[in-house]
Amino acid sequence: MLEVSGIAKRFGATVALDRVSLAAERGRVLALIGENGAGKSTLLKVLSGAHQSDSGTMSLDGQPFLPHSPMDARRRGVAIVYQELTLAPDLSVEDNLLLGQPGTGMGMLFRSRQRERIGEALRQVGLPHLDPKARTGDQSIATQQLIEIARALATDARLILFDEPTSSLPAADVDRLFQLIDDLRRKGLAIIYISHFLEEVRRIADDYAVLRDGHSVGSGQLEQISDEQIISLMVGRDVTDLFPTVSHTIGDPRLQVRKLSGSPIPSDVSFELRRGEIFGLAGLVGAGRTELLRCLFGLRPARDGTVLLEGRPLPNSVGRRKQWGLGLLSEDRKTEGLAQNLSIIENLAMGNHGRYSRLGWLNLAARSRDCQRWMRRVEVKAENGQQCVDELSGGNQQKVAFARLLAQDAEVYLLDEPTKGIDVGTKSEIYRMMGELAAAGKTLVFVSSYLPELLAVCDTIGVMARGRLTEVRPAAEWNEEDLMTAAVATPAASEETEFA
Amino acid sequence: MNLKRRLGSISLALLNHGPALALIAIVLLFTIADNAFGSGSFFSGRNARVIINSAALVAVPALGMTLIIIAGGIDLSAGTALTLSGTALAIAFRDYTIDAQAAGAGTWIALALLGGLGVGVLCGLLNGIIISVTEMVPFIVTLGTMTIFLGLGQVIADESTVYPQTEHLPDWLRYLCYTGSNEERYWIPFLPIPSSGLIAILLGGLVAALLRLTVFGRNIVAVGSSPSTARLCGIRVGATTVWVYALAGIFVAVGALLYFANVKNGNPSDGTGKELEIIAAVVLGGGSLSGGRGSVSGTLVGALIIKTISSGCTMLSIPNTYTHIIIGVIIIVAVLIDGLRNGTPAWLFNRLGRRAD
Numbered sequence: 001m002l003e004v005s006g007i008a009k010r011f012g013a014t015v016a017l018d019r020v021s022l023a024a025e026r027g028r029v030l031a032l033i034g035e036n037g038a039g040k041s042t043l044l045k046v047l048s049g050a051h052q053s054d055s056g057t058m059s060l061d062g063q064p065f066l067p068h069s070p071m072d073a074r075r076r077g078v079a080i081v082y083q084e085l086t087l088a089p090d091l092s093v094e095d096n097l098l099l100g101q102p103g104t105g106m107g108m109l110f111r112s113r114q115r116e117r118i119g120e121a122l123r124q125v126g127l128p129h130l131d132p133k134a135r136t137g138d139q140s141i142a143t144q145q146l147i148e149i150a151r152a153l154a155t156d157a158r159l160i161l162f163d164e165p166t167s168s169l170p171a172a173d174v175d176r177l178f179q180l181i182d183d184l185r186r187k188g189l190a191i192i193y194i195s196h197f198l199e200e201v202r203r204i205a206d207d208y209a210v211l212r213d214g215h216s217v218g219s220g221q222l223e224q225i226s227d228e229q230i231i232s233l234m235v236g237r238d239v240t241d242l243f244p245t246v247s248h249t250i251g252d253p254r255l256q257v258r259k260l261s262g263s264p265i266p267s268d269v270s271f272e273l274r275r276g277e278i279f280g281l282a283g284l285v286g287a288g289r290t291e292l293l294r295c296l297f298g299l300r301p302a303r304d305g306t307v308l309l310e311g312r313p314l315p316n317s318v319g320r321r322k323q324w325g326l327g328l329l330s331e332d333r334k335t336e337g338l339a340q341n342l343s344i345i346e347n348l349a350m351g352n353h354g355r356y357s358r359l360g361w362l363n364l365a366a367r368s369r370d371c372q373r374w375m376r377r378v379e380v381k382a383e384n385g386q387q388c389v390d391e392l393s394g395g396n397q398q399k400v401a402f403a404r405l406l407a408q409d410a411e412v413y414l415l416d417e418p419t420k421g422i423d424v425g426t427k428s429e430i431y432r433m434m435g436e437l438a439a440a441g442k443t444l445v446f447v448s449s450y451l452p453e454l455l456a457v458c459d460t461i462g463v464m465a466r467g468r469l470t471e472v473r474p475a476a477e478w479n480e481e482d483l484m485t486a487a488v489a490t491p492a493a494s495e496e497t498e499f500a
Numbered sequence: 501m502n503l504k505r506r507l508g509s510i511s512l513a514l515l516n517h518g519p520a521l522a523l524i525a526i527v528l529l530f531t532i533a534d535n536a537f538g539s540g541s542f543f544s545g546r547n548a549r550v551i552i553n554s555a556a557l558v559a560v561p562a563l564g565m566t567l568i569i570i571a572g573g574i575d576l577s578a579g580t581a582l583t584l585s586g587t588a589l590a591i592a593f594r595d596y597t598i599d600a601q602a603a604g605a606g607t608w609i610a611l612a613l614l615g616g617l618g619v620g621v622l623c624g625l626l627n628g629i630i631i632s633v634t635e636m637v638p639f640i641v642t643l644g645t646m647t648i649f650l651g652l653g654q655v656i657a658d659e660s661t662v663y664p665q666t667e668h669l670p671d672w673l674r675y676l677c678y679t680g681s682n683e684e685r686y687w688i689p690f691l692p693i694p695s696s697g698l699i700a701i702l703l704g705g706l707v708a709a710l711l712r713l714t715v716f717g718r719n720i721v722a723v724g725s726s727p728s729t730a731r732l733c734g735i736r737v738g739a740t741t742v743w744v745y746a747l748a749g750i751f752v753a754v755g756a757l758l759y760f761a762n763v764k765n766g767n768p769s770d771g772t773g774k775e776l777e778i779i780a781a782v783v784l785g786g787g788s789l790s791g792g793r794g795s796v797s798g799t800l801v802g803a804l805i806i807k808t809i810s811s812g813c814t815m816l817s818i819p820n821t822y823t824h825i826i827i828g829v830i831i832i833v834a835v836l837i838d839g840l841r842n843g844t845p846a847w848l849f850n851r852l853g854r855r856a857d
Contacts, residue, residue, distance in 0.1 A: 299731065319734035330732055339726035341792055350722045351733025353715040360714050404733070 001026045001190045002047075002065070002078075002159055007056035009042055016042040017053070020216045022209040024159060029181065029191040031205035031222065033198075034234060039214040040194050044163055047192075048080045049073035060159070079152030080161045085144050087151075089137030094118060096136050097151050114154075121154040122147075125180055142173035149180065159190045166200060178204050198227050198488045210234060231484045243456035244428055246435025250459060251275035254443050255412055257296070260305035265467030266292040269305070273412070273443045278434060280458030280475065281447045282483045288467040289447045290331055293414045296445075297321060297328040309412070322351065327410030329401055331417040331447070337401045338389050344400055345371040345385040352407050374403040378433065395426030402430065413437060413444040419453060431457050451480045463487055518837060519785050519801040526805060530812030542815040549679040549694050551807050556696035557677075557762060559803035561755035561774075562781040563700075563707045564624070564748030566799045569782050570711070571744045572724035572791025573631065573638040577646040578752055579774030581623035583767065584653040585756035589616035590766025591656060593664035609670055616760075617753040623649055624749020628742035646775065653768025662766040669764070676761035696758045700800060703754065708796040720744055725792030780827070781806060784834050805830070 002024040009017040017039045024030045034040050045051040047058075049067030058065045060076055067073035070080075087096045097118045115132070122130055125146040136144065145165060152160050162181070166174045181204055185191060195201055201208065202222065209219040210233040218225075218233045255273040260266060265288035273279050281289045294300035296307060298318040307314045314321055330337040338347050348371040349356065356367040371385055378399040382392060389397060398418065405413055415434070419427045434444055434457060448454050454461055455475055462472040463486040471486050527543070534542035541547060561578050568575050592612035623645070630641045666674065677696045678685045686692045711717040722730040723740050731737050760766060783789070784805055785798025806827060813823040 317734075317736070318731065319736060322734040328732060335726065336728040336732055339722060339729045339792070342721070342725050346718070346721070347729075349718070350729065351735050353718050357715050360716060362713050362715060362718065364713070 001061060002192075003057075003059045004043075004047075005057055007043070007046060007053045007058065009046060009051060009053050016214055017046070018214045020056070020211065020214070022216065022219060024190045024192050025207075026158075026190050027185055027188050028206040029185055029193050029204055030207045030209060031201040032192055032194045032209050032211065033201065033230060034211035038211040038234075040211055041163070042214075043211065044080065044161060044194065047073070047078060047161060049078075074155050074157070077156060077158035078161070079155055079157035079159070080163065081145070081148045081152060081165055082163050085141070085148060087136050087144055087147060089135075091136055092133050093122075093130060093136050093139070093147055094132035096147060097121065097132070097154050099151070117154055118150075121150040124153055124183070125150045126176065142176070145173075145177065146180070153184075157189070159192070160184065161192045161194070163194050165193075166195065166197070174200075198230060202227075227485070228481065231481050231488075234484065243453065244432040244435065245456070246432065246439050248276045248435060248439040250277045251441060254310060256306075256308040256311075258306045258308075260292070260295060260307060261303045262291055262295045262300055263303045266295060266464070266469070267467035269464075269469045271462060271469060271472060273445070275441045275443060276438045277460060278438050278444045278446055278458045280454040280461040281445060281464060282449075282451060282454055282461055283464035283487050285449065287464040287487065289464050290416055291467075292464070292469075293328060293416050293445065293447060297326055297414055299328070319351075322408060322410075325409075325411030326414065327405040327408050327412070328414045329405060329416055329418050331420060333394070333397055333401060333420075338397055340390040341388065343386045343388055344375065344380065344382055344392075347389050347400055348374055348385075348404050348407055350404070352404070355407075370407065374407050375400075377406065378403045379429070395422040398422050398426065398430070402433065411442055413442060415444060416447045417449065418446070419448065419450065427453070451483050454483070455480065465489060518834075519798045519805065522834065523801050523805050523808065526808055526812070530808065530815070534812065534815050538816045542812055545692065546679070546681070547811060547815070549692060551804065551811050552697040553677050553679050553694040553762070554811075555800075555803040555807040556694065556700040557755065557758050558774075558777050558781050558806065559700040559800050560696075560703060560758060561748075561752045562778045562799045562803055563703055563796065564751030565778050565782050566785070566787060566794045566796060567707065567711075567720060567744050568638075568748050569779075569787040569789060570724045570792065570794040571720045571741060572727065573741065573744070574642065574779070574789065575624075575627060575745070575748060576639065576642040576775050577623065577627060577649055578642075578748070578778050579771035579776075580646050580649040580653065580768070581620060581749070581752050581771070582756045582759060582774060583769070583771030584623065584649045584656075585616050585620040585753045586760045586770075587653045587657045587662055587766035587768045588619045589613070589756060589760045590662040590664050592616065593668050594662055596664075596668055605670075609673075613757070616756060617750065620751075620753025620756055621746055621749040624752060625742070625746040627749075628745030631745065632738035632741040650768060650772065653771075657766060657768050664764070664766075666764060673757075673761050674764075676758060696761070699754070699758065700803075703751065704796045704800050711796065716740075716743070721792060723791075777806060780831050784831060 004023070005021040007017055007020045008015075020039065020043060022030065022032070032040055032043070042051065046053045047067075049070045049072050052066070052068065060078070065076060067076065067078070088099070091099075094115070098114060118132060122128060122132070127143065127146055127150065130139075130143070136147065139147065149160070165177060181191060181193070193201070193205055205222055207220065208222050208225065208230065210217050210230060212234060251274055253272055253274050257272070258270050260269045267288070269292055271279070281292070283289050291300060295302045298314070298316065298321045309324055309326075314324065314326075334340065339350065342350075345368060349367050353362060353367070356363050356370065368385060375382070375385060380392070380396050380399045380403065382396065389400060392400070402418065413434075418430055422430075431453065434446065438444060438459075446454065446458055455478060458475045460472060461475050461478050461483070462469050463483060464470065465487055470489070531543040534540060561582055565575055565578060589612060592615055596608055596612065627638075627642055627645055630636065630645070631638050634641070675685045675695065677694060679694050681692075683690055683692055687695050687698055711720065719730070719735050719740050722733065722735055723737050727737050730740075759770075763770075781802035782794060782799050784802030785795055785800070787794035787799065809827055809830065810823050813820075813826065
């Protein structure tokens, strides 16, 4: 029904998609599988008309299909159910279903004509009793997801794309969703289902297509391939990067985390870290790794559990935890990690001003001297310390953010995706600095979605899935396949997980 | 190419002193126009004193507003808080019946001043606490308190203007805003600058030092530039916000004292609309309503620009209505030009460059 062949899309110098091909058939579910950053979202955007491909062809029922806008794609019968809900919470269910619908003339709505259609769509998704006048935001997440699907059905969609639809659903509602997808398949719709979770894919899909680094690397019928083969298709990249390691020895226990829970994630996480240890955290986006770090640092409230540093429970505020030696490198460099409109020195000194002051008055010369020292230490490439941070490259920005932790003289480094979006050279510099810190007896937590760097840099690696820390082993006892298997596994206890 | 670069660097240098250059240009313009069409009294010592005094009345509360705007906030209640505080002062001096020269008056005067100042600080503190506890948008919170302060003022003044007896006021207070020709009435002998202007400059220096040289000042800039980064760095964003608004309350209270010394009465309804003049002074001086940016000297010059234009228009017998239009246009143009410094003057210079090629 849908044929995609040789699609390419680049953003500036970044190649997001390169010669991607796949086919979706009527009455079948195609699972689109790939790691974070493999190009799934970009492909989805091309299919939905949000982006236009640079080259390649697409056809729908034999007709050329080149949607120039999401509206255009919808008119041709292609609808998307997004990962994040895209319903307007303040509008009624009916109004949400009407958004972007055909059947409006000269900007006027003809509700009576469309009510039948809406009622039919709600019946199909199993919500026949839902009041179309009810406020959408008052419905549960699962119901909202069904409303999204009803919106797709109301447009007479023939091909529906699901973008990781279960990531925001509790387990019981996942069954309901799968039942619905199965019904749609039987009605003869074509479905493309994007997910990380291989169990889900096995349950619902007929065919698979794997993307890696923007390429199609394999496709076929799911019956004819094992999980192990799919995983090796997903991760099978050459490890040619340099991972400089600094030898370091692991010392006494320092940080003990016991049954730490947030609302709703992380959930019941316990582990122990020692001096000179680099602890890696693997897992999918949304598995709760960022939330765990933020709970530890005090930026996210913990619902339950204790965290002991050197045997003493941590204080509450971020400021106090910083004084105790905790430091967090944010995964969001642009809006949280650095104040983009301030200078390098201002960013380095932010929150550390107490070090250069007496009775609240700053010693500007001391501040400047110290910041210049840290800039040299991490080799920031900039004209001078007065340069505005947003003029620096991503890698240099990350060095500034990293240097702030050094200036803070942190003992426990919580690093959230420290190498995301930076060049290979800077990456290896960051690995080297991490090794040097461990050699100096510091404790590091290293969250990353890039498995080779975790395996090369860490002493111990834990895997998180659906808010839980499922497995911790020494790095030597892991390999990429095992990590991926553990990350996509649904933890046995996940039914008990409360999704508030 | 060379020409383009030179144009770029020259214009950047100009933009960095934008407000001051604009002030000079405006003074020149009005001087010429006044000499041609008016009475010729615009460019005179006396008129300069009048302008400085009226600018100081705006500039002092605007210093507090500068702090708030740098911290990423806004205070719409500054105008009515100012007249509430001024009305409280006026009531204190009305109900007090000993002459200022009599023995024991000093204590009472000090109490009255403290009371007036306290009202201003409380207003600011209230704003700060509501904003940081409820995490509501400052615009909405201070829109609410603006009306509350207006109403409170009308309640304590019995909905009328409060007139204290002039002989109850100490001399220094009576002549705080003096702009006349008796040189003995000025603080610096033989240098007739209104005391209100000196106070504005003094406080401006303090605020500039606070912003540049103290941990608290740098935290204000951090909170205004990126609250999430500030939080990440362990800065207590909520507490910083409360302190900023409370501090701004002090400047509002000092502004109220100057205003009271100028008009010598207390009318709680006078304050409506003043907040916009105060905000305009900050914005003309380079303050950014998205936070993180603002300058003390800019704010002082901004207040001077506004008052110079009103004064010039009066001298040229331009009706008040047109003065409003002129000031409005200047605010928009100033922010537009200022955007060039902050953002990309590229679009402009690309055009110039293409033509030069």
